[in-house]
Amino acid sequence: MADTIFQVSDLRVDVPDMTRKPLFGAAPRLEILKGVSFDIARGTVLGIVGGSGSGKTTLGRTLVRLVEPSAGRLLFDGQDITHLSDADMRALRPRIQMIFQDPMSSLNPRLTVGRTIAAPLGAGAGDPRVKAALEQVGLPAAFARRYPHELSGGQRQRVGIARAIAMRPDFILADEIVSGLDVSSQAQVLMLLEQLVVELGLTLVFISHDLSVIRRLCSRVIVLRSGEIVEDAATADLFERPQHAYTRELLDAIPIPDPSVRW
Amino acid sequence: MLDGRGLIRRRAGARLWLSGLWLALFVLAAVLAPLISPQDPLAQDLMLERLPPAWMAGSEPGYWLGTDSLGRDVLTRIIYGAQVALAVALVAGLATCLIGSALGLVAGFYRGWADRIISRIVDIWMAFPPVLFAILLIAVLGTGLSSVILAIVIIDWTRFCRVVRAETLNQSKMDYVHSAKVAGFTRLRTLLSEILPNVLPTIVALLTLEMGIAIIVEAILSFVNLSISTDQSTWGGMIAEGRTSIHQAWWVLVFPLIALFFTVLSFAQFGEGLRERFDPVLR
Ligand SMILES: Nc1ncnc2c1ncn2[C@@H]1O[C@H](COP(=O)(O)OP(=O)(O)OP(=O)(O)O)[C@@H](O)[C@H]1O
Numbered sequence A: 001m002a003d004t005i006f007q008v009s010d011l012r013v014d015v016p017d018m019t020r021k022p023l024f025g026a027a028p029r030l031e032i033l034k035g036v037s038f039d040i041a042r043g044t045v046l047g048i049v050g051g052s053g054s055g056k057t058t059l060g061r062t063l064v065r066l067v068e069p070s071a072g073r074l075l076f077d078g079q080d081i082t083h084l085s086d087a088d089m090r091a092l093r094p095r096i097q098m099i100f101q102d103p104m105s106s107l108n109p110r111l112t113v114g115r116t117i118a119a120p121l122g123a124g125a126g127d128p129r130v131k132a133a134l135e136q137v138g139l140p141a142a143f144a145r146r147y148p149h150e151l152s153g154g155q156r157q158r159v160g161i162a163r164a165i166a167m168r169p170d171f172i173l174a175d176e177i178v179s180g181l182d183v184s185s186q187a188q189v190l191m192l193l194e195q196l197v198v199e200l201g202l203t204l205v206f207i208s209h210d211l212s213v214i215r216r217l218c219s220r221v222i223v224l225r226s227g228e229i230v231e232d233a234a235t236a237d238l239f240e241r242p243q244h245a246y247t248r249e250l251l252d253a254i255p256i257p258d259p260s261v262r263w
Numbered sequence B: 001m002l003d004g005r006g007l008i009r010r011r012a013g014a015r016l017w018l019s020g021l022w023l024a025l026f027v028l029a030a031v032l033a034p035l036i037s038p039q040d041p042l043a044q045d046l047m048l049e050r051l052p053p054a055w056m057a058g059s060e061p062g063y064w065l066g067t068d069s070l071g072r073d074v075l076t077r078i079i080y081g082a083q084v085a086l087a088v089a090l091v092a093g094l095a096t097c098l099i100g101s102a103l104g105l106v107a108g109f110y111r112g113w114a115d116r117i118i119s120r121i122v123d124i125w126m127a128f129p130p131v132l133f134a135i136l137l138i139a140v141l142g143t144g145l146s147s148v149i150l151a152i153v154i155i156d157w158t159r160f161c162r163v164v165r166a167e168t169l170n171q172s173k174m175d176y177v178h179s180a181k182v183a184g185f186t187r188l189r190t191l192l193s194e195i196l197p198n199v200l201p202t203i204v205a206l207l208t209l210e211m212g213i214a215i216i217v218e219a220i221l222s223f224v225n226l227s228i229s230t231d232q233s234t235w236g237g238m239i240a241e242g243r244t245s246i247h248q249a250w251w252v253l254v255f256p257l258i259a260l261f262f263t264v265l266s267f268a269q270f271g272e273g274l275r276e277r278f279d280p281v282l283r
């Protein structure tokens, strides 16, 4: 299928479980992803939800190959990247970007915003693409000279977005990118993301445990529970006709913003 | 912001300028020693032995800080002693810093077998008491300035290695390192352009500290007569000589001690001041 950007089949990730390692011999394997399969259509926004520890972050980081799969297949744009070496992966890096949950830790504290955005482009901090990216995320160009600690949380997260889009990627992974922000900056960052997806024709995977955010942003949702997909449906279907008991549990946990409205 | 940054900056300013001023004097004295010394450092004159400093009764003009028991001018010998101290601080300090930091960065970032080997060597090194280790090395290498410097480097690189490794390990866990991978940086580039700037403040602080330590080690070795030949004036050698005549001529002991104390203190304060002034995160 030409308009499928990611094809994931039977993807597994396991790590040695050091807590149960015997005195001699190898530690037993701890399965974090137990064989997940799904496709991501180009130009869509896919949501991944699930409780804490369900494997959302691991799944996302496997897509961008920060985590090496232990089994299964991962195709990006038709190319098998399951076990691609770091060196070969580097050629694809500009097309596969990521926005991190904690912008304080994901922005280098001792580099200016300008250098942080410019370095992956192989450019200097004065490059016009830096200014353009800052403007696209609604920050003044003068912010290029600031350090991350001189920004607010929301502004920092915008810099994270600017760094990702400056590369002109096809795909962006956003892992809980608003969970550290207050409600009003959350809304602003989400609005910005919505707008950029349309403007730049991005494919986005949006990881969140907040279903109301997912509902607003995503066209399709995958529900993950202890490393397995329990439901994979169009957003409207999922919210109106949840098939799985676990999904209903998650839906019931959404706080109702207005007490007079009932789900 | 109400976080006392202004206060830090003002204190950092005073710290940086005072220590910088002393270090500038120290470097100038060492470099210009033959031009500015009032006397010849080796000229002995038994007529002039144990002259008190200029402001005390019985002093002679031209001998500002008095003379020692051989009639040599104390101020002149302190100025010449600065040459040895400066050479030791710069060469031993920088070499120790380069070797220790490079190994610490490699061990902390690449982990694996490199880390295991380097950390094991550091552990073994740390088992030796440093002063004994130094005396042992001098016994093997022979006395002289270059042996002293070599001994300091051989002993003290572990100080950098341990701290830099720990800091690199910490930094490597930060998301900006993952972010560098997503950006397509090679491992080496990640280490040099992302992690190093964050470890550099620690390295600079350690370096200035090490320069002070190198001066003290040289002084200790001079004190026990294991450093440089006795006719070259060194602060440690002066202190050793001054100790024997403390009751007759306290100034032979006290003035080199003061020079040593302020120089070592200034190096440490200068490093701290640089960090507060130039580290963007603290500034
Ligand atoms: N390196 C690791 N070693 C051992 N266990 C790990 C490792 N990384 C993740 N895990 C475990 O894998 C499971 C999934 O973790 P993951 O971070 O993917 O969850 P998540 O869905 O993102 O959770 P959250 O909503 O809290 O962010 C957790 O139980 C976690 O403890």
Ligand SMILES: [Mg+2]
Binding pocket: A056, A057, A058, A176
């Ligand atoms: Mg997570």
